[in-house]
Amino acid sequence: MKIIICVKQVPEIMDITINPETGTLMREGVDSILNPFCEYAVEMGLDLKRRYSDIETVAISMGPLQAKSALMRCLEMGIGRAILLADMKFAGSDTWATAFTLAETIRTMENDFDLILVGKQAIDGDTAQVGPELSEILNIPQIMYAVGIDLIDNNKKVRVKKEIEAGNEIVEVKLPALISLSKGPMIGSVSSFQEILDARKKELRVVRASELTIDENELGLKGSFTQVVKIFPPQVKKTGMVIDGSEPQGAAKKLIEFLKQRKVV
Amino acid sequence: MLTINFEKCTGCKICEKVCPFGAIVVIDAIAQVQDNCTLCGACVNSCPVDALSIERKPVPKEELDTFSGIFIWGECEERDKGTTPKKVVRELLAQGRKLADSLDQALTVVVLGDDKMQGLEALITYGADRVMRCQHKLLGRFTTDSFTNVIAVIISIEKPSIFLFGATPHGRELAPRVAARLHCGLTADCTGLEINEKGELVQTRPAFGGNIMASIVSPYTRPQMATVRPNVFSFEDPDSSRKGEIVNFNVVLSPAAIKTKVVAIERLRDEKEVSIEDAGIIVSAGRGCQKKENLKLIQELADTLGGVTAGSRAIVELDWIPHTKQVGQSGLTVGPQLYMAVGISGAIQHLVGMNSAKTIIAINKDPDAPIFKVADLGIVGNAMEILPVLIRELKRVK
Numbered sequence: 001m002k003i004i005i006c007v008k009q010v011p012e013i014m015d016i017t018i019n020p021e022t023g024t025l026m027r028e029g030v031d032s033i034l035n036p037f038c039e040y041a042v043e044m045g046l047d048l049k050r051r052y053s054d055i056e057t058v059a060i061s062m063g064p065l066q067a068k069s070a071l072m073r074c075l076e077m078g079i080g081r082a083i084l085l086a087d088m089k090f091a092g093s094d095t096w097a098t099a100f101t102l103a104e105t106i107r108t109m110e111n112d113f114d115l116i117l118v119g120k121q122a123i124d125g126d127t128a129q130v131g132p133e134l135s136e137i138l139n140i141p142q143i144m145y146a147v148g149i150d151l152i153d154n155n156k157k158v159r160v161k162k163e164i165e166a167g168n169e170i171v172e173v174k175l176p177a178l179i180s181l182s183k184g185p186m187i188g189s190v191s192s193f194q195e196i197l198d199a200r201k202k203e204l205r206v207v208r209a210s211e212l213t214i215d216e217n218e219l220g221l222k223g224s225f226t227q228v229v230k231i232f233p234p235q236v237k238k239t240g241m242v243i244d245g246s247e248p249q250g251a252a253k254k255l256i257e258f259l260k261q262r263k264v265v
Numbered sequence: 266m267l268t269i270n271f272e273k274c275t276g277c278k279i280c281e282k283v284c285p286f287g288a289i290v291v292i293d294a295i296a297q298v299q300d301n302c303t304l305c306g307a308c309v310n311s312c313p314v315d316a317l318s319i320e321r322k323p324v325p326k327e328e329l330d331t332f333s334g335i336f337i338w339g340e341c342e343e344r345d346k347g348t349t350p351k352k353v354v355r356e357l358l359a360q361g362r363k364l365a366d367s368l369d370q371a372l373t374v375v376v377l378g379d380d381k382m383q384g385l386e387a388l389i390t391y392g393a394d395r396v397m398r399c400q401h402k403l404l405g406r407f408t409t410d411s412f413t414n415v416i417a418v419i420i421s422i423e424k425p426s427i428f429l430f431g432a433t434p435h436g437r438e439l440a441p442r443v444a445a446r447l448h449c450g451l452t453a454d455c456t457g458l459e460i461n462e463k464g465e466l467v468q469t470r471p472a473f474g475g476n477i478m479a480s481i482v483s484p485y486t487r488p489q490m491a492t493v494r495p496n497v498f499s500f501e502d503p504d505s506s507r508k509g510e511i512v513n514f515n516v517v518l519s520p521a522a523i524k525t526k527v528v529a530i531e532r533l534r535d536e537k538e539v540s541i542e543d544a545g546i547i548v549s550a551g552r553g554c555q556k557k558e559n560l561k562l563i564q565e566l567a568d569t570l571g572g573v574t575a576g577s578r579a580i581v582e583l584d585w586i587p588h589t590k591q592v593g594q595s596g597l598t599v600g601p602q603l604y605m606a607v608g609i610s611g612a613i614q615h616l617v618g619m620n621s622a623k624t625i626i627a628i629n630k631d632p633d634a635p636i637f638k639v640a641d642l643g644i645v646g647n648a649m650e651i652l653p654v655l656i657r658e659l660k661r662v663k
Contacts (some may be wrong), residue, residue, distance in 0.1 A: 172526045258626070
């Protein structure tokens with residue numbers, strides 16, 4: 001059985017600001033990490049591999065060459081091998097172009113997959129769209145916001161616990177399918193010294209646009225249906241007043257005064 | 266164009282059953298496409314042997330201009346034994362009304378459900394020109410497969426210029442599936458929508474956890490699709506003098522189209538309890554509350570103020586509260602009259618989930634906590650000492 005985990009490298013977002021003169025993102029010196037929700041997906045893949053036999057795991061990412069470090073992290077955690085889609089021609093992809101490129105890669109190189117795991121969203125773009133778009137293009141069912149996965153019926157089906165607005169649902173679906181993770185199995189992914197060394201020996205293949213059977217016009221910015229026309233800093237809300245609350249009685253009084261002013265009480 | 270791979274086709278007739286237009290007939294154990302195919306894609310997803318595929322060509326500019334009408338998804342929730350449109354639908358109607366007026370196009374709300382759908386007339390009073398009622402026994406519970414099928418069919422028949430969804434958990438499952446099926450651009454979690462001089466929908470959304478805003482257009486595809494963050498747009502009181510119509514849409518849906526099967530549901534919030542998305546007053550707890558037992562104080566304060574409790578991602582991960590009460594980027598977006606943040610430092614991921622609250626009060630020990638940057642009133646102090654006094658005083662003045 002083959003499990004594909006699609007992952008994204010993201011900047012540590014707190015530091016991203018806009019250069020007020022050029023209006024472009026200032027990303028210099030910002031560290032990159034494996035998106036935390038993708039890490040959940042990796043952990044889930046590894047947990048399934050541990051719990052069931054004969055499971056191959058492959059991590060796929062699209063990004064600049066420096067995204068190798070996110071895939072290396074996957075390999076250190078225990079993923080079998082990795083593919084990085086890196087080419088200037090992929091640059092500027094929106095969620096559709098990203099999903100389309102990933103889908104074509106999976107179709108041409110890993111079409112015998114049984115399960116695709118993704119994080120529920122990336123913490124930078126925060127769209128949560130690539131997963132569902134990928135499953136639609138691959139024409140497979142999707143289950144979003146999963147917190148637990150069991151393989152059933154001789155690994156032909158999955159039973160998934162997923163979050164819904166009012167609680168949780170248990171959902172079953174026949175494989176192949178795509179599942180997005182809201183939470184990981186918390187298996188503790190601190191890699192051992194040996195695992196870190198072993199990861200260097202694993203396959204990390206860089207795939208260029210020319211190796212895919214996609215027309216150039218369908219890649220990157222050209223292949224994107226949406227276009228960013230402007231980026232700008234958000235309006236900063238005027239800060240209200242901050243008072244000292246070291247004396248509870250006084251603080252509570254002031255708070256109630258404020259609530260009365262605002263007609264809450 | 267819809268093509269059928271005759272080598273793969275087994276003549277099982279599932280596509281014939283799921284096609285809402287009767288555009289596929291199986292003759293001599295092989296499926297054949299008729300002229301009335303609208304490329305809605307319902308069959309492609311239902312085929313068990315992957316024999317069907319649709320090739321979509323880019324749509325020429327002149328044809329894009331023929332797409333007309335603002336459509337929104339009228340997402341429902343269970344309430345009082347029925348399903349009624351969620352609050353976010355009223356927000357979308359108010360925003361959709363403005364777009365419809367500036368483009369001089371009609372506003373349609375599409376509601377999917379079974380015979381328990383209620384409250385559709387009210388949608389007209391909130392701004393809809395037309396309510397499209399899609400009733401089918403397989404639509405009683407949300408599934409991505411069934412809802413995607415029905416909405417893709419409606420879009421391929423009606424050809425609207427804009428289609429909006431609430432950026433709720435279900436909206437964010439459904440919209441990308443529909444957009445990918447019909448090859449449409451989609452913008453996630455918008456907080457601003459307007460029409461530019463070219464008549465295009467300009468969709469503005471936060472990125473990088475709210476540190477940056479981006480304005481996005483979909484110049485090449487129609488409908489222009491977006492999910493819209495709940496609790497950002499306001500809506501007016503209903504206007505009972507507004508005129509509109511409710512039309513029934515004939516839903517064709519087969520169980521074969523639905524691949525996922527719900528085998529159990531665990532409710533962590535009962536139907537009567539107000540969702541934090543709809544609450545007017547929220548008392549929200551963070552890790553600064555120190556231990557789970559202290560949440561009793563949070564509950565007592567919420568009860569005293571007539572509100573509900575919520576919390577940060579940190580305390581959901583500690584299992585102090587269920588995920589149904591999580592505020593923030595990876596939880597729910599709230600927009601109450603009063604949001605009281607107790608022991609929440611206010612990471613940007615939390616702030617984007619609550620900064621549209623009318624009034625924000627924060628209590629935190631750390632004077633440098635980012636929550637104070639958005640608070641109307643900030644109190645630097647130990648919440649666990651202040652709260653008991655506050656509750657006592659509030660009970661006295663009430």
